[in-house]
Amino acid sequence: MSSAKKINIKLKIWRQENEKDSGRFEEFSMSDVLTDMSFLEMMDTLNEKIIKSGKRPIEFESDCREGICGTCSLMISGQAHGPVRGATTCQLYMRSFQDGEVITIEPWRAKAFPIIRDLVTDRRAFDRIQMAGGYTGAKTGPHADANAMLIPKDLADRAMDAAACIGCGACVAACPNASASLFTAAKITQFALLPQGAPLRKQRAQNMVLQMDKEGFGSCSNLGECEAACPKKISIQNITIMKQEYFKAALAADFREGMGSAEGGA
Numbered sequence: 331m332s333s334a335k336k337i338n339i340k341l342k343i344w345r346q347e348n349e350k351d352s353g354r355f356e357e358f359s360m361s362d363v364l365t366d367m368s369f370l371e372m373m374d375t376l377n378e379k380i381i382k383s384g385k386r387p388i389e390f391e392s393d394c395r396e397g398i399c400g401t402c403s404l405m406i407s408g409q410a411h412g413p414v415r416g417a418t419t420c421q422l423y424m425r426s427f428q429d430g431e432v433i434t435i436e437p438w439r440a441k442a443f444p445i446i447r448d449l450v451t452d453r454r455a456f457d458r459i460q461m462a463g464g465y466t467g468a469k470t471g472p473h474a475d476a477n478a479m480l481i482p483k484d485l486a487d488r489a490m491d492a493a494a495c496i497g498c499g500a501c502v503a504a505c506p507n508a509s510a511s512l513f514t515a516a517k518i519t520q521f522a523l524l525p526q527g528a529p530l531r532k533q534r535a536q537n538m539v540l541q542m543d544k545e546g547f548g549s550c551s552n553l554g555e556c557e558a559a560c561p562k563k564i565s566i567q568n569i570t571i572m573k574q575e576y577f578k579a580a581l582a583a584d585f586r587e588g589m590g591s592a593e594g595g596a
């Protein structure tokens with residue numbers, strides 16, 4: 331016998347036809363919502379009702395529904411992924427809300443993430459940043475022995491923690507400057523700390539930071555909202571590593587240039 335409670339909620343959901351439409355909030359009431367239901371199941375149920383009434387359902391994204399893919403990006407009552415720390419929207423359950431609560435649901439708001447429709451944004455800017463970093467320079471071939479390249483545990487752990495980033499964009503949505511610093515930093519750090527990432531280390535840091543700026547993301551606000559909103563709890567310390575990597579690369583490039591002109595002038 332189920333012991334699940336039921337609640338009544340009000341939803342204020344952002345509706346927008348396309349990028350050019352100015353958009354508006356639309357209100358819906360949901361009664362007898364099971365608290366054991368996931369947030370996205372609640373959205374599915376709402377969409378079933380909307381479809382039955384002959385109207386256009388609310389567009390939102392999801393894929394894995396297990397906190398892995400990073401597509402379920404919603405701003406819920408002003409918090410990226412909602413009120414539960416360290417969880418994605420798909421890992422959020424209705425038990426986190428009160429009976430009678432008004433829940434506001436919006437898309438990520440950032441110039442670099444234009445709204446496609448309703449709650450769906452175009453986040454390909456993240457793909458372009460990652461592509462600017464290129465591939466690792468390690469040669470392919472027979473599988474190397476697991477102990478052929480010894481990596482200190484501390485470095486391996488920090489690289490793995492950075493690699494946990496799922497690219498959902500919550501860091502951008504939470505930052506008052508809509509900065510992509512935490513995302514870019516995580517992607518730079520996951521390679522920078524490992525020997526496999528060493529061959530293209532400088533080039534990767536420079537290209538990814540330049541691409542981040544080109545995409546129109548703001549600069550780091552230093553407020554730490556990104557770390558608080560990140561469902562994978564990616565540390566803001568990665569931004570320090572990114573800055574170090576970038577400046578080391580820039581200094582090395584300046585040095586090479588200086589050597590070039592010195593040799594040319596000799």
Ligand code: FES
Binds near residue numbers: 394397400402420
């Ligand atoms: S749907 Fe994949 S992380 Fe939420």
